[in-house]
Amino acid sequence: MELRGKKVIALGERDGVPGPAVAECAKRAGAEVVLTLTACYV
Amino acid sequence: MHLVTSNAMPVIRAVSLVLAHVPSLVRLGSKPLRVLREVEQPIEYLRPHLRDWNAARAYAPNQVFIGNVSVDELAARPLPWHRHPVAEAGRFGPDGEIMPEDEFLGLLATCDGFDLLALTGEVADRARSTLDAHPVVGRASGRPTVPVGVGTAVLDERIARHRAVPLVGVDGRLLGAMLPGHEDDDTLTGQVLLENLACKATAALALRHLLARPGAIAATDVRYVINCGEEAVGDRYQRGGGNVAKAVAEWAGCARATGSDVKAFCSGPMHALMLAGAIVRSALFDDVLVVAGGSLAKLGMKFQGHVKHAMPIVEDVLAGFAVHVARDDGVSPVLRLDAIGRHEVGSGSAPLAVMKALYSEPLARVGLTLLDVDRFSLELHNPEATEPAGSGNVPLNNYRTLASLAVVQKLIAREGIDDFVRTRGMPGFSPTQGHIASAIPYLGHARRGLTEGNLTRTMFAGKGSLFLGRMTQLPDGLSLVLERNG
Numbered sequence: 001m002e003l004r005g006k007k008v009i010a011l012g013e014r015d016g017v018p019g020p021a022v023a024e025c026a027k028r029a030g031a032e033v034v035l036t037l038t039a040c041y042v
Numbered sequence: 043m044h045l046v047t048s049n050a051m052p053v054i055r056a057v058s059l060v061l062a063h064v065p066s067l068v069r070l071g072s073k074p075l076r077v078l079r080e081v082e083q084p085i086e087y088l089r090p091h092l093r094d095w096n097a098a099r100a101y102a103p104n105q106v107f108i109g110n111v112s113v114d115e116l117a118a119r120p121l122p123w124h125r126h127p128v129a130e131a132g133r134f135g136p137d138g139e140i141m142p143e144d145e146f147l148g149l150l151a152t153c154d155g156f157d158l159l160a161l162t163g164e165v166a167d168r169a170r171s172t173l174d175a176h177p178v179v180g181r182a183s184g185r186p187t188v189p190v191g192v193g194t195a196v197l198d199e200r201i202a203r204h205r206a207v208p209l210v211g212v213d214g215r216l217l218g219a220m221l222p223g224h225e226d227d228d229t230l231t232g233q234v235l236l237e238n239l240a241c242k243a244t245a246a247l248a249l250r251h252l253l254a255r256p257g258a259i260a261a262t263d264v265r266y267v268i269n270c271g272e273e274a275v276g277d278r279y280q281r282g283g284g285n286v287a288k289a290v291a292e293w294a295g296c297a298r299a300t301g302s303d304v305k306a307f308c309s310g311p312m313h314a315l316m317l318a319g320a321i322v323r324s325a326l327f328d329d330v331l332v333v334a335g336g337s338l339a340k341l342g343m344k345f346q347g348h349v350k351h352a353m354p355i356v357e358d359v360l361a362g363f364a365v366h367v368a369r370d371d372g373v374s375p376v377l378r379l380d381a382i383g384r385h386e387v388g389s390g391s392a393p394l395a396v397m398k399a400l401y402s403e404p405l406a407r408v409g410l411t412l413l414d415v416d417r418f419s420l421e422l423h424n425p426e427a428t429e430p431a432g433s434g435n436v437p438l439n440n441y442r443t444l445a446s447l448a449v450v451q452k453l454i455a456r457e458g459i460d461d462f463v464r465t466r467g468m469p470g471f472s473p474t475q476g477h478i479a480s481a482i483p484y485l486g487h488a489r490r491g492l493t494e495g496n497l498t499r500t501m502f503a504g505k506g507s508l509f510l511g512r513m514t515q516l517p518d519g520l521s522l523v524l525e526r527n528g
Contacts, residue, residue: 012391014505014507014517015421015434015436015439015440015505016393016439017392017393018391018393018509018515018517019391019509019515020390020391020515020516021390021391021392021393036515037509038391038507038509038515038517040507040509040510041428041433041434041436042343042421042423042428042433042436042474042476042479
């Protein structure tokens with residue numbers, strides 16, 4: 001998937017991959033992260 | 043006279059874990075309250091999915107929680123657990139009890155020092171007669187008496203004119219009502235105070251269980267109590283600024299104790315145990331108790347999944363625990379303060395970085411590896427509560443990630459992941475009671491295994507979702523190692 005130049009909402013999960021880790025990957029792929037959130041399902 | 047080891051590490055002298063079965067309060071959980079606003083008859087809607095006390099008592103995960111069934115026995119039991127009750131399941135276990143609702147309502151009332159919770163005369167009388175004969179929190183324990191009940195007309199007026207929260211039984215009958223603590227304070231509404239009171243009552247029940255053990259510390263010898271339960275009490279000028287620890291200590295007769303609350307979302311109990319150990323090791327106090335009560339707000343958190351799958355709502359219990367951290371007695375499991383794992387600000391949030399910070403780095407610090415730990419206690423949420431709602435099997439996911447760390451460190455082969463998870467992990471058996479489900483429920487089993495059983499070393503890790511409070515994107519986590527003494 002080409003992320004360069006795209007806007008990204010980074011949604012993570014506490015017991016999986018947290019939002020900031022998703023956001024970091026997206027940024028390095030050239031995306032603009034507009035929102036970072038992590039959910040906790042318990 | 044205490045024996046003191048050369049490094050003076052503290053020990054876990056006693057543990058108690060309790061549940062209170064409260065089907066009538068499920069409706070007042072945060073999720074049910076919000077979702078059922080759209081339902082015309084919420085009580086009737088929930089009723090087919092609410093269990094009676096016998097079913098909750100015989101539910102295998104609950105029996106593991108109070109220590110009657112081992113985690114390995116649970117792993118071997120047929121699924122689903124809610125369809126395979128434990129035969130001759132006891133109300134009491136080596137770690138605590140599963141209290142029925144009619145008694146717990148009375149216990150709630152005894153914890154209310156401001157006469158805000160009123161029960162009907164019938165409910166109060168029944169609670170008083172059964173609770174007074176309770177082996178741990180009976181009249182002989184010195185606790186406050188269950189207040190006299192009031193008429194339904196009084197309750198109706200409080201509900202209609204004074205914004206009291208009605209407590210309605212599964213059968214639709216009015217059981218009581220909780221008044222606000224102030225007419226113009228959103229932190230003291232009837233709902234908030236009921237949540238706080240439920241937290242206090244379950245912590246108090248756990249503490250009395252711990253104090254009632256043969257050879258337990260006398261209540262009047264307790265010098266400091268740390269509360270790490272779910273609720274942050276306070277008023278409109280300082281939400282969360284209060285102190286449940288001292289309230290619980292007072293109720294339990296710990297007249298020479300003071301205390302304070304420790305907060306870190308679900309890693310709170312790990313921080314509290316570490317701090318208790320540090321207080322003991324520093325010789326400030328010889329005996330520190332860590333307590334926590336349950337979360338009314340989390341009752342029925344996944345109830346929509348349970349309703350959808352035509353199964354009972356298994357999030358119908360409040361939990362509580364108490365731990366006695368003491369100077370070395372030469373017998374009790376040692377809390378290794380030199381092997382604390384911490385998620386630091388700079389640790390980052392990548393899963394592998396978090397795992398290293400919590401597990402491999404603290405073990406390496408004292409010359410150990412993941413394979414030197416017999417059992418890891420991580421997030422222990424019951425998958426039968428979470429999977430029907432699409433939240434997955436949280437313990438299994440965490441154990442598999444931990445096993446992957448062992449693969450990365452070349453401690454096991456990739457093919458060994460399942461075996462690692464099976465032998466060093468355990469099935470989730472805790473109700474989704476937040477802080478308490480985070481590693482704590484295995485503590486009673488671990489203490490037995492490290493004294494009477496064949497365990498040498500266990501590791502406990504709690505993770506806190508700090509980002510939920512919107513003050514940081516960071517998670518939190520803390521791990522502790524418990525070892526066989528000597």
